Amino acid sequence: MFARSALPVIAVAATVTLLAGCTSTASQGSSGSDISLVKSGKLTTCTHLPYPPFQSRQGKKIVGFDVDLVDLVASALDVKQEIVDTPFEGIQSGEDLNANQCDVAAAGMTINEVREKNLDFSDPYFEATQALLTKKGASYKALGDLKGKKLAVQQGTTGEQYAQRHAKGAKLVQFEDLALLLTAVKTGQVDAGIDDNGVLYDYVKDNPDTEVTAEFNTGERYGIAVRTGNDALRKRVNKVLGDARADGRYDRIYRKWFGTAPKK
Missing domain, CATH: 3.40.190.10 (Periplasmic binding protein-like II)
Structure with missing residues (x-):
C-alpha cells in the first residue's frame, strides 16, 4: 500500500x-x-x-x-x-x-x-513514482506495449489508479497485496506489474529474472x-x-x- x-x-x-x-x-x-x-x-x-x-x-x-x-x-x-x-x-x-x-x-x-x-x-x-516490472528480457517498455496483455495492479493503490487512466487496452488484474503481485509477474501469471519504484527496485535485487523496464513521473510523496x-x-x-x-x-x-x- x-x-x-x-x-x-x-x-x-x-x-x-x-x-x-x-x-x-x-x-x-x-x-x-x-x-x-x-x-x-x-x-x-x-x-x-x-x-x-x-x-x-x-x-x-x-x-x-x-x-x-x-x-x-x-x-x-x-x-x-x-x-x-x-x-x-x-x-x-x-x-x-x-x-x-x-x-x-x-x-x-x-x-x-x-x-x-x-x-x-x-x-x-520520501519521494516516489510508479514503475513497471516484467520478467527479464520482456519487450514491455511502456504501458502502451501491454495492449491485450495482463497488467498486475495492487488493490486500492495509486499504481492501480495510474494504470486505469493510462494503460489503455491492458487487462488489469487486481491483487490484494504486493507479495501476490510480485509472484504473479515472476511466475508468468501476468505479463507485467505496476507499483512504486522503491519496492520494485528492491525486489529485482534478489530476483534477477525480473527487471524494472520503465518509470512514470507521478511525483508522489509519502x-x-x-x-x-x-x-x-x-x-x-x-x-x-x-x-x-x-x-x-x-x-x-x-x-x-x-x-x-x-x-x-
Missing part, C-alpha cells in the same frame, strides 16, 4: 466516541498540548505488510525504512514503537486512526487530496499520518523528521535501506 490509495470510508462516530477515552498521556507536544497515545509506553503504528524495504517481516521482527523513522519518533517520546499489521483500506481511509487502533500510520503512503480529507499528514519524508486534528503528535513527528534530516540520521537510515544517499 504503498503509494497506495482508495476511496474514503467514513468512520462511525459512535465507535470513535466509545474509544476516545482509551488513550493515555505520554508526552508534551511542541505546541504545548499533551500527546495522547493509544497504549501507555507505546507508539502504535498501523501498516500493511509486506512492503519492503519500507516494512516487512524479518524473522519475528518487522523492519524497514518506515519502521526506523517511526522508531526515531518513539524515542523522542521516550516510548517503544508497536506495529499493527492491518488492511490498507482502514489505514488510508482514516478508520483505524479514528477508532484508536493506532497513533500513527506509516505504510509507504502517498499524500493526496482524497486521503487528506480523512487524515492529517506529516511533512513528506507522509506519516495521524488522526485528523491530532496536531500535537503531527508537529512532534515533523520536528523529529526535520531534526533527523539536519543531523544526518535520515541519510544514514536511507543508505541502510536503499544503498545510496537520498537526492538533495
Whole structure:
C-alpha cells in the first residue's frame, strides 16, 4: 500500500466516541498540548505488510525504512514503537486512526487530496513514482506495449489508479497485496506489474529474472499520518523528521535501506 490509495470510508462516530477515552498521556507536544497515545509506553503504528524495504517481516521482527523513522519518533517520546499489521483500506481511509487502533500510520503512503480529507499528514519524508516490472528480457517498455496483455495492479493503490487512466487496452488484474503481485509477474501469471519504484527496485535485487523496464513521473510523496486534528503528535513527528534530516540520521537510515544517499 504503498503509494497506495482508495476511496474514503467514513468512520462511525459512535465507535470513535466509545474509544476516545482509551488513550493515555505520554508526552508534551511542541505546541504545548499533551500527546495522547493509544497504549501507555507505546507508539502504535498501523501498516500493511509486506512492503519492503519500507516494512516487512524479518524473522519475528518487522523492519524497514518506515519502521526506523517511526522508531526515531518513539524515542523522542521516550516510548517503544508497536506495529499493527492491518488492511490498507482502514489505514488510508482514516478508520483505524479514528477508532484508536493506532497513533500513527506509516505504510509507504502517498499524500493526496482524497486521503487528506480523512487524515492529517506529516511533512513528506520520501519521494516516489510508479514503475513497471516484467520478467527479464520482456519487450514491455511502456504501458502502451501491454495492449491485450495482463497488467498486475495492487488493490486500492495509486499504481492501480495510474494504470486505469493510462494503460489503455491492458487487462488489469487486481491483487490484494504486493507479495501476490510480485509472484504473479515472476511466475508468468501476468505479463507485467505496476507499483512504486522503491519496492520494485528492491525486489529485482534478489530476483534477477525480473527487471524494472520503465518509470512514470507521478511525483508522489509519502507522509506519516495521524488522526485528523491530532496536531500535537503531527508537529512532534515533523520536528523529529526535520531534526533527523539536519543531523544526518535520515541519510544514514536511507543508505541502510536503499544503498545510496537520498537526492538533495
